[in-house]
Amino acid sequence: MEQLWTRFSKAFLVQNRWKMYFxxxxxxxxxxxxxxxxxxxxxxxxxxxxxxNKKTGKLKIATKICNFYxxxxxGTPVVLQLMILYFVVFAFWDNGIMIGAITFGxxxxxxxxxxxxxxxxxxxxxxxxxxxxxxxxxxQTMRTIIIPQAVRNCLPSLFNEFIMLVKExxxxxxxxxxxxxxxPGLIQSRTFDYLFPLLIAAVLYLVVVLALTRVLHMxxxxxxxxxxxxxxxxxxx
Amino acid sequence: MENxxxxxxxxxxxxxxxxxxxxxxxxxxxxxxKVVIIGASGxxxxxxxxxxxxxEDPTGGEIIFENENIADPHVDINIHxxxxxxxxxxxxxxxxxxxxxxxxxxxxxVRMQKLRRQKHLALFGKAEKPTETKAQILAEEQExxxxxxxxxxxxxxxxxxxxxxxxxxxxxxxxxxxxxxxxKVMLFDxxxxxxxxxxxxxVLDLMKELANEGMTMAIVTHEMGFAREVAxxxxxxxxxVIAEEGTPEALFGNPKNVRLQAFLAKVL
Numbered sequence: 001m002e003q004l005w006t007r008f009s010k011a012f013l014v015q016n017r018w019k020m021y022f023x024x025x026x027x028x029x030x031x032x033x034x035x036x037x038x039x040x041x042x043x044x045x046x047x048x049x050x051x052x053n054k055k056t057g058k059l060k061i062a063t064k065i066c067n068f069y070x071x072x073x074x075g076t077p078v079v080l081q082l083m084i085l086y087f088v089v090f091a092f093w094d095n096g097i098m099i100g101a102i103t104f105g106x107x108x109x110x111x112x113x114x115x116x117x118x119x120x121x122x123x124x125x126x127x128x129x130x131x132x133x134x135x136x137x138x139x140q141t142m143r144t145i146i147i148p149q150a151v152r153n154c155l156p157s158l159f160n161e162f163i164m165l166v167k168e169x170x171x172x173x174x175x176x177x178x179x180x181x182x183x184p185g186l187i188q189s190r191t192f193d194y195l196f197p198l199l200i201a202a203v204l205y206l207v208v209v210l211a212l213t214r215v216l217h218m219x220x221x222x223x224x225x226x227x228x229x230x231x232x233x234x235x236x237x
Numbered sequence: 238m239e240n241x242x243x244x245x246x247x248x249x250x251x252x253x254x255x256x257x258x259x260x261x262x263x264x265x266x267x268x269x270x271k272v273v274i275i276g277a278s279g280x281x282x283x284x285x286x287x288x289x290x291x292x293e294d295p296t297g298g299e300i301i302f303e304n305e306n307i308a309d310p311h312v313d314i315n316i317h318x319x320x321x322x323x324x325x326x327x328x329x330x331x332x333x334x335x336x337x338x339x340x341x342x343x344x345x346x347v348r349m350q351k352l353r354r355q356k357h358l359a360l361f362g363k364a365e366k367p368t369e370t371k372a373q374i375l376a377e378e379q380e381x382x383x384x385x386x387x388x389x390x391x392x393x394x395x396x397x398x399x400x401x402x403x404x405x406x407x408x409x410x411x412x413x414x415x416x417x418x419x420x421k422v423m424l425f426d427x428x429x430x431x432x433x434x435x436x437x438x439x440v441l442d443l444m445k446e447l448a449n450e451g452m453t454m455a456i457v458t459h460e461m462g463f464a465r466e467v468a469x470x471x472x473x474x475x476x477x478v479i480a481e482e483g484t485p486e487a488l489f490g491n492p493k494n495v496r497l498q499a500f501l502a503k504v505l
């Protein structure tokens with residue numbers, strides 16, 4: 001028992017090592033957040049291009065480019081993408097956290113594109129027709145009517161993508177970025193003991209993911225509630 | 238007589254891939270006229286109506302509206318659509334907007350667009366400096382929308398979302414949403430077909446009111462009683478062509494076309 005406590009202490013308390021975990025966690029969340037913002041932007045734009053192409057037949061070349069991008073990004077391992085960006089494209093840049101965030105943003109964009117595509121497809125065709133029949137342009141209708149409804153419809157999936165990112169970004173340690181997943185290795189190199197550093201990192205990931213999942217459930221609940229209220233007139237309850 | 242024609246359709250054709258839905262259809266709709274289009278499903282009546290504001294791009298022919306061929310893809314169709322109100326079978330109210338916003342959205346956006354353009358021109362001394370502001374436009378359009386809502390007795394629903402309304406309420410709001418643009422013609426695409434039977438009356442009553450005020454209307458409907466009462470002219474579509482047209486008395490009283498006789502026997 002006492003021996004376990006010493007091992008834990010070495011992994012967490014000695015030399016204020018607990019700070020390292022939280023710094024790592026901070027970096028993890030920062031990378032995931034920036035990556036999510038980049039990913040959602042890219043993904044929604046690509047889904048929009050696809051949607052406009054489907055509805056109007058315009059933007060043929062842009063759609064081809066998007067599909068090519070999605071195929072390449074989804075068809076190659078993210079570790080390789082990270083290494084290409086870190087060691088080749090941004091070789092001149094020493095801001096590892098930003099490079100990690102950009103990598104995962106570009107990667108996540110391809111996946112968000114599929115989520116957002118489903119979101120756009122869930123919006124009734126009549127909404128676009130109604131906007132156009134009033135004399136609004138395609139883009140005016142997209143901006144005020146279609147995009148808000150599409151984003152609302154896929155909000156839970158988008159948030160889920162963010163949760164995925166928090167865990168997936170742990171591979172940025174591969175190129176020497178100090179995120180939460182990298183910290184156990186650092187501490188083990190001093191104490192030669194992997195048990196507690198790994199456990200602590202795992203618990204921290206778990207706590208964050210559980211907290212975010214709770215937020216997700218709250219979002220889903222709220223949406224279900226507003227849907228119920230919306231249907232109140234016909235349901236009677 | 239000649240100047241009185243608001244929309245002139247010449248040799249309009251429309252194909253979806255191999256399927257030829259409209260085959261060289263020609264009609265003139267005069268200002269103030271109420272034209273009701275009837276026919277079996279698949280006869281091309283909805284497609285004809287949807288071509289009038291180019292919601293379906295015609296494959297051939299001309300649609301002359303205000304001295305311009307709006308079937309020409311080089312014409313800015315949005316400007317013309319602002320003067321052609323359209324009412325859909327499925328209402329198509331904007332789900333993410335309140336009733337009031339549904340009505341004010343398009344007029345405000347269109348007027349703001351004009352305002353910005355005028356501001357740009359004024360910057361280079363090419364136009365008068367605009368005197369109205371965004372707040373003024375918004376207030377004016379909201380007032381107009383509230384007046385329209387009061388007219389159909391739904392003023393208290395201004396802040397409600399479409400999903401809380403009944404079908405009849407939705408369709409009446411969809412009609413006044415189109416009216417808020419001050420259209421020169423109203424196109425109705427089976428406006429009562431998706432309604433519960435008890436709500437058909439309230440929508441038809443509003444349409445009759447509009448007709449009595451002199452609005453030009455083109456209506457695709459299966460409500461034969463309404464057609465007989467309101468229409469100046471009835472067009473019977475069959476197989477992508479106009480099979481017979483004339484006054485309600487002539488068409489209902491003495492149908493000549495065999496297919497029309499069969500159609501009327503089924504629906505009357």
